Amino acid sequence: MADEITLTIDGREITAKPGQTVLQAAMDAGIYIPYLCYYPKMKPYGACRTCVVETEANGRKMTVASCTAPAANEMIVRSDTEQVVDLRRGIIDLLMSEHPHGCLTCHRIELCGPQDICQRHVAVTDRCTICPKNERCELKDTVRMLELDLRTPLNYHRRDLPIHTDDPFYDRDYNLCIVCARCVRVCDEVRFDTALTLTNRSGVALVGTSHGTSLLESGCEFCGACIDVCPTGALVERDYKWEKAAKSVSTICTNCPVGCQMVAEVNRFDKVIRFRGDLAGEANNGQACFKGKFGYDYPNSKKRLKHPYVREGGVLRRATWDEALDKIATSLKKYSPGQVGVVASPRGSNEDNYVAQKFARVALGTNNVDSAHNFIPEVFDRLRDRLGYGAGTNPAWQLEKAGCVLAIAGNPTEEQTVLTVPVKKAARAGAKVIVIDARETELTRYASDWLRVRPGTESFLLAGMARVILDEALEDQEFIADRTSEADALKQSLWNFDLSKVSSVCGIDETQIRRAARTVAMSVPSAILFGVDTVEASERGDLVDAVINLAVLTGGIGKESAGVFPLYSGANTQGAMDTGCAPGLLPGHRQISVAADRAHFEGLWTSSLPDSAGVGAPSMFEAMRSGDIKAAVLMADGVNPEAHQLGDVRAALGTLEFLAVSAVFDSELTASADVVLPAATYMEQTSTVTNLERRVQLVRQAWAPKNDERAGWEFFSSLASRMGVGGFDFAESTDVFEEIRQAVPEYAGLSHDRLRHGGIQWPCPAEDHDGTAVLFAEGSGGKKLALKAAPFPSEAQNGTKAPLVLAPGRVLHQPERDPEVVRRGDMNYIERDEIIRIHPDDATDLGINEGDRVDVSDWDGGTLVNGVARLDSPQRGMVGVTTLFGTIASAMYDSDDPDPSPRIPGLSLKRIRLMKVPARQEAEVAAD
Numbered sequence: 001m002a003d004e005i006t007l008t009i010d011g012r013e014i015t016a017k018p019g020q021t022v023l024q025a026a027m028d029a030g031i032y033i034p035y036l037c038y039y040p041k042m043k044p045y046g047a048c049r050t051c052v053v054e055t056e057a058n059g060r061k062m063t064v065a066s067c068t069a070p071a072a073n074e075m076i077v078r079s080d081t082e083q084v085v086d087l088r089r090g091i092i093d094l095l096m097s098e099h100p101h102g103c104l105t106c107h108r109i110e111l112c113g114p115q116d117i118c119q120r121h122v123a124v125t126d127r128c129t130i131c132p133k134n135e136r137c138e139l140k141d142t143v144r145m146l147e148l149d150l151r152t153p154l155n156y157h158r159r160d161l162p163i164h165t166d167d168p169f170y171d172r173d174y175n176l177c178i179v180c181a182r183c184v185r186v187c188d189e190v191r192f193d194t195a196l197t198l199t200n201r202s203g204v205a206l207v208g209t210s211h212g213t214s215l216l217e218s219g220c221e222f223c224g225a226c227i228d229v230c231p232t233g234a235l236v237e238r239d240y241k242w243e244k245a246a247k248s249v250s251t252i253c254t255n256c257p258v259g260c261q262m263v264a265e266v267n268r269f270d271k272v273i274r275f276r277g278d279l280a281g282e283a284n285n286g287q288a289c290f291k292g293k294f295g296y297d298y299p300n301s302k303k304r305l306k307h308p309y310v311r312e313g314g315v316l317r318r319a320t321w322d323e324a325l326d327k328i329a330t331s332l333k334k335y336s337p338g339q340v341g342v343v344a345s346p347r348g349s350n351e352d353n354y355v356a357q358k359f360a361r362v363a364l365g366t367n368n369v370d371s372a373h374n375f376i377p378e379v380f381d382r383l384r385d386r387l388g389y390g391a392g393t394n395p396a397w398q399l400e401k402a403g404c405v406l407a408i409a410g411n412p413t414e415e416q417t418v419l420t421v422p423v424k425k426a427a428r429a430g431a432k433v434i435v436i437d438a439r440e441t442e443l444t445r446y447a448s449d450w451l452r453v454r455p456g457t458e459s460f461l462l463a464g465m466a467r468v469i470l471d472e473a474l475e476d477q478e479f480i481a482d483r484t485s486e487a488d489a490l491k492q493s494l495w496n497f498d499l500s501k502v503s504s505v506c507g508i509d510e511t512q513i514r515r516a517a518r519t520v521a522m523s524v525p526s527a528i529l530f531g532v533d534t535v536e537a538s539e540r541g542d543l544v545d546a547v548i549n550l551a552v553l554t555g556g557i558g559k560e561s562a563g564v565f566p567l568y569s570g571a572n573t574q575g576a577m578d579t580g581c582a583p584g585l586l587p588g589h590r591q592i593s594v595a596a597d598r599a600h601f602e603g604l605w606t607s608s609l610p611d612s613a614g615v616g617a618p619s620m621f622e623a624m625r626s627g628d629i630k631a632a633v634l635m636a637d638g639v640n641p642e643a644h645q646l647g648d649v650r651a652a653l654g655t656l657e658f659l660a661v662s663a664v665f666d667s668e669l670t671a672s673a674d675v676v677l678p679a680a681t682y683m684e685q686t687s688t689v690t691n692l693e694r695r696v697q698l699v700r701q702a703w704a705p706k707n708d709e710r711a712g713w714e715f716f717s718s719l720a721s722r723m724g725v726g727g728f729d730f731a732e733s734t735d736v737f738e739e740i741r742q743a744v745p746e747y748a749g750l751s752h753d754r755l756r757h758g759g760i761q762w763p764c765p766a767e768d769h770d771g772t773a774v775l776f777a778e779g780s781g782g783k784k785l786a787l788k789a790a791p792f793p794s795e796a797q798n799g800t801k802a803p804l805v806l807a808p809g810r811v812l813h814q815p816e817r818d819p820e821v822v823r824r825g826d827m828n829y830i831e832r833d834e835i836i837r838i839h840p841d842d843a844t845d846l847g848i849n850e851g852d853r854v855d856v857s858d859w860d861g862g863t864l865v866n867g868v869a870r871l872d873s874p875q876r877g878m879v880g881v882t883t884l885f886g887t888i889a890s891a892m893y894d895s896d897d898p899d900p901s902p903r904i905p906g907l908s909l910k911r912i913r914l915m916k917v918p919a920r921q922e923a924e925v926a927a928d
């Protein structure tokens with residue numbers, strides 16, 4: 001096939017890429033052809049015919065839809081002939097025969113305001129000026145371009161459909177729908193949710209929900225993709241519905257580690273009013289999730305902290321920054337290096353994290369520094385030990401071409417949502433998805449095999465799969481011979497992993513283990529996503545070893561569409577690790593004890609590095625609880641004190657003798673603080689963050705801080721200066737980044753200026769280097785990969801009685817159950833009996849029968865959930881409950897918290913008590 005196609009559009013010769021349509025070629029060449037149902041990155045649909053053109057190729061003249069017609073060599077295209085323009089006008093007239101269009105075809109369209117007297121007597125509710133999409137409407141733009149005017153008949157068929165305003169986050173007004181089906185298609189072919197569908201009403205096609213009438217019961221994940229593609233006012237965000245944007249700023253969402261590139265629309269009062277996925281974003285390809293799409297507006301909140309506060313006489317009083325810094329500086333000096341600690345924010349930028357750790361090491365002389373949500377250091381450390389970097393190896397969107405995706409102990413559909421968009425795409429294309437998890441998550445719905453393993457035995461199961469692969473000679477022998485040297489040692493160690501023993505310990509059938517192993521080995525390229533949600537801290541290192549062993553055996557490292565993806569939590573946890581914001585770790589993943597590195601940093605920072613005081617604390621919050629850390633500085637933006645991995649955060653902070661907190665809002669995190677400082681949000685700073693695929697991206701400032709708010713790096717720099725410590729005279733975040741480049745070899749080729757053109761994946765060692773998409777690729781200095789012997793667990797469990805553990809699950813939709821949506825006030829809510837899945841042996845012990853009402857409570861006696869018993873849990877001791885995602889969407893929408901995204905409850909395992917509800921009480925519940 002030729003590399004380039006040459007064609008002529010409206011007399012202009014242009015080139016197109018093979019496979020492009022005429023419309024795409026025209027768009028790339030800057031030639032406007034109107035379109036409505038076409039949308040970039042979706043399949044051509046050819047429904048609206050607005051893009052009609054005349055083509056001439058091989059002597060044949062045709063009138064075609066340019067969005068579906070392939071560009072051909074020497075094709076002549078005319079988009080502006082009288083015949084084409086007339087045809088297009090007729091098509092638009094037809095479209096408008098069901099759309100209020102009195103304003104669209106009026107010559108006063110540019111002049112009228114919402115309250116003006118209409119000379120055409122168009123009803124107020126039918127005017128463009130009161131449409132939430134006014135001046136963002138693609139139909140209006142198209143009509144303007146076509147110069148339709150008063151010749152179009154004014155009357156139209158009014159559908160008189162009810163407007164749906166009773167579901168969370170967005171409104172649906174199908175009276176304004178032009179049935180382009182973009183929303184239905186994006187939901188189906190991009191997000192794979194099929195929550196929306198084309199419906200039929202009296203023989204007329206319309207859009208609606210696939211199941212029931214509420215989005216809560218339709219399988220909607222509230223990603224907002226449908227809103228972003230809607231060309232009219234049919235689908236609009238409810239918040240700031242009628243607000244007009246004064247400018248758009250390309251930035252990065254800081255609600256999860258995927259780092260979606262977003263377009264923030266900002267009004268003239270410097271409020272962010274809309275957030276939509278940026279089609280140019282390589283991390284997200286224009287997609288977003290519910291947290292990003294609808295959890296962006298906390299910078300607008302009136303509840304924000306605006307000024308510093310200092311506690312005096314038990315009461316926080318407003319203070320100046322100078323007073324606050326003095327108080328912190330004086331207080332911290334009272335403690336020895338081992339007694340102080342710095343905890344950075346999970347949303348903190350690379351600049352914030354770098355200066356925070358530099359402050360801890362240089363100004364306080366301690367290694368007690370970490371990012372608040374780095375609660376899986378075991379994963380990072382083991383990855384770094386095994387691979388050299390504690391990071392994911394491949395770009396996320398390569399997953400769409402994977403042959404197999406193995407997902408272990410994580411809930412990426414909710415926690416790293418956009419990462420799973422390409423996984424679902426791969427599944428739709430026939431790739432195998434295997435889930436190893438005790439909980440029912442949305443990904444299990446795409447799984448060819450769901451291994452509902454006994455929690456905590458995941459690494460054991462992976463070792464069993466490795467054993468099957470070796471037994472059946474399914475390993476990638478060429479890759480192993482070329483890239484590893486320890487295959488024999490691994491084989492030896494796996495002799496212990498007899499499949500019947502593995503089956504008994506993990507509670508998974510032998511045939512299922514074999515099938516999963518064969519799939520991973522044979523459906524290459526295989527990629528592995530792994531979290532540690534159900535894995536104890538002491539077992540996480542083993543899990544990483546087992547993951548890497550499996551990846552190496554199947555040749556899944558250093559190749560496209562393969563690799564390993566650690567499911568970190570916290571928006572910039574990767575950046576925090578890269579910049580050394582972790583105990584015992586210097587920037588660039590260097591361990592602090594390496595003498596040469598110490599010399600390097602001492603030269604860079606003109607200060608000696610501390611001895612390893614404090615290194616080895618299980619976590620910063622744990623060290624506070626135990627009293628080892630007595631004074632701390634906490635960056636609280638985005639910290640979820642309810643995250644069970646952090647333990648009792650309130651107790652930890654309450655134990656401190658001195659606490660300074662930089663925060664966006666007052667909360668339980670600031671309640672016991674001696675000094676509270678107002679933090680700048682992502683909208684008020686230009687800085688960088690690094691996502692889970694090592695992509696360093698630029699967060700852009702939309703407005704300057706309006707009060708006394710400061711970014712983290714500014715705060716630590718001014719505090720260090722106040723303490724008389726040199727080396728912190730950074731005037732701009734770019735100054736900090738320049739020092740990061742010197743400290744972190746993988747960032748050496750990056751700069752804010754380069755990142756303005758898009759994110760770059762590290763390692764990027766030089767300014768002319770494009771970054772590294774795939775780590776450890778052959779020919780790129782790919783290192784030898786180590787296989788590690790698999791230790792046989794000393795305390796292998798089997799099917800004996802175990803303490804009851806709740807394995808909570810959550811899915812978008814359960815077609816096997818009737819939807820149960822009720823109306824409360826103006827809103828819809830899911831309300832139903834949950835099914836409590838109990839192992840038959842546990843049920844016998846507890847005297848519970850199938851169908852009994854049961855109450856699940858935590859060990860403090862608080863009810864977690866109640867419902868109806870079903871005796872089909874596959875594991876002794878494991879109680880499963882799968883709720884619907886719609887409950888989370890409703891809770892987030894109703895939340896009074898100005899920043900609800902970080903606090904959305906995860907799916908943590910919990911030790912529980914299970915009780916049968918007595919019959920009389922059951923009758924009362926039923927009556928309620």
Ligand code: FES
Nearest residue numbers: 037046048049067
């Ligand atoms: Fe081509 Fe709709 S844009 S048919």
